Amino acid sequence: MIKKVSLRSFRNHSKLDLEFDNKFVYINGPNGSGKTSVLEAIHYISTTKSHRTNNDVDVIKNEQPFAVIKIDTEKKKYSMVISDKGKIPSINSKEIRKLSDVIGDLKVIMFAPEDLNIIKGSPSVRRGLIDLELMKIDKEYLSNLSVYKNILKQRNAHLKNLGLNDDLTILNILGKQLYDVGIKLMSKRNEFINKLNIETKNVYQRFSEYKIDVVYEPNLNNEMFLNHIENNQKQDILYKTTVNGPHRDDFVIMFNDKNAKNSSQGETRLMVVALKLGLLKVIKSEVNDEVILLLDDVLSELDNNVQNKFLNELPDDVQVIMNSAIKIKSDKIQIINLKENDNERP
Ligand SMILES: Nc1ncnc2c1ncn2[C@@H]1O[C@H](COP(=O)(O)OP(=O)(O)OP(=O)(O)O)[C@@H](O)[C@H]1O
Numbered sequence: 651m652i653k654k655v656s657l658r659s660f661r662n663h664s665k666l667d668l669e670f671d672n673k674f675v676y677i678n679g680p681n682g683s684g685k686t687s688v689l690e691a692i693h694y695i696s697t698t699k700s701h702r703t704n705n706d707v708d709v710i711k712n713e714q715p716f717a718v719i720k721i722d723t724e725k726k727k728y729s730m731v732i733s734d735k736g737k738i739p740s741i742n743s744k745e746i747r748k749l750s751d752v753i754g755d756l757k758v759i760m761f762a763p764e765d766l767n768i769i770k771g772s773p774s775v776r777r778g779l780i781d782l783e784l785m786k787i788d789k790e791y792l793s794n795l796s797v798y799k800n801i802l803k804q805r806n807a808h809l810k811n812l813g814l815n816d817d818l819t820i821l822n823i824l825g826k827q828l829y830d831v832g833i834k835l836m837s838k839r840n841e842f843i844n845k846l847n848i849e850t851k852n853v854y855q856r857f858s859e860y861k862i863d864v865v866y867e868p869n870l871n872n873e874m875f876l877n878h879i880e881n882n883q884k885q886d887i888l889y890k891t892t893v894n895g896p897h898r899d900d901f902v903i904m905f906n907d908k909n910a911k912n913s914s915q916g917e918t919r920l921m922v923v924a925l926k927l928g929l930l931k932v933i934k935s936e937v938n939d940e941v942i943l944l945l946d947d948v949l950s951e952l953d954n955n956v957q958n959k960f961l962n963e964l965p966d967d968v969q970v971i972m973n974s975a976i977k978i979k980s981d982k983i984q985i986i987n988l989k990e991n992d993n994e995r996p
């Protein structure tokens with residue numbers, strides 16, 4: 651359980667110190683008061699990245715040299731210093747050199763409005779999700795993924811200067827290496843998405859009478875991938891890049907047996923929320939560690955009925971940190987109010 655979040659020069663917060671004393675924390679405040687930023691900071695500690703920008707310096711408060719995030723759980727103290735020179739994480743005051751050693755140490759599952767792109771957006775969004783989530787539970791996947799990306803880069807660089815009549819020895823060696831590690835990624839993705847499908851269906855059932863399916867769509871199956879690498883090099887040489895492979899994988903969400911991409915905003919939100927709660931289940935079952943659920947603005951666009959159902963159906967075996975501009979009242983929930991344009995806690 652997270653007990654404390656301290657931010658220095660992070661987004662609009664010059665100095666913010668929050669203490670959580672409950673399994674269910676609700677951060678309330680007007681638009682722009684920095685609610686999302688608090689969740690973003692927790693997510694940053696978990697993944698070493700922001701969920702809403704690829705540019706690390708965006709999170710540093712304007713005109714400031716660096717940002718600091720500190721998070722205390724019951725067991726550990728995490729911190730991250732972010733500057734234009736990079737980011738330095740520590741756990742229990744010990745600096746961690748390799749970012750990959752920090753990723754997933756604190757386990758969070760986040761729902762953010764950006765996640766609606768999982769349904770409406772391009773395959774790369776969905777691949778990003780699968781890779782990010784698998785990284786949290788499977789260090790081998792993380793290292794295989796980085797090996798794969800590395801070989802792919804080399805192979806593509808090699809293809810840039812290769813003609814149809816050139817010697818293909820190096821291309822074939824790189825191709826075989828790509829295949830060997832690529833099929834490991836595919837097999838993990840397949841296993842993971844099957845589990846995710848089961849859990850997501852289960853959750854979704856509680857909110858809706860409709861049916862949802864999560865289906866892995868590998869770009870190539872193993873046999874086709876091998877064939878592509880061994881016999882179909884011509885295509886890659888012509889296009890000067892590795893046209894096919896797991897780097898083009900996708901998964902699709904089906905709503906009543908149709909691709910969900912044409913669903914309404916509320917339906918989409920509910921599906922993504924179900925997917926995230928499903929993810930939470932899968933990850934909890936895979937790791938022997940607590941997982942924290944972050945819900946950014948999850949209530950908007952859901953009708954009252956679904957909002958209430960949602961609040962009642964939230965898992966009670968994990969800490970849930972949620973924010974919204976909607977005011978709620980409850981004795982069971984810790985409510986934190988952020989003030990407009992105010993950097994200090996009131
Ligand atoms: N690097 C930065 N430096 C200073 N302020 C920033 C920086 N980045 C973002 N902001 C501002 O921080 C404020 C807080 O943003 P945040 O998204 O956390 O608000 P929010 O409370 O979640 O709002 P909403 O209810 O609209 O979702 C915004 O006013 C934004 O313009």
Ligand SMILES: [Mg+2]
Binds near residue numbers: 685686687946947
């Ligand atoms: Mg917000």
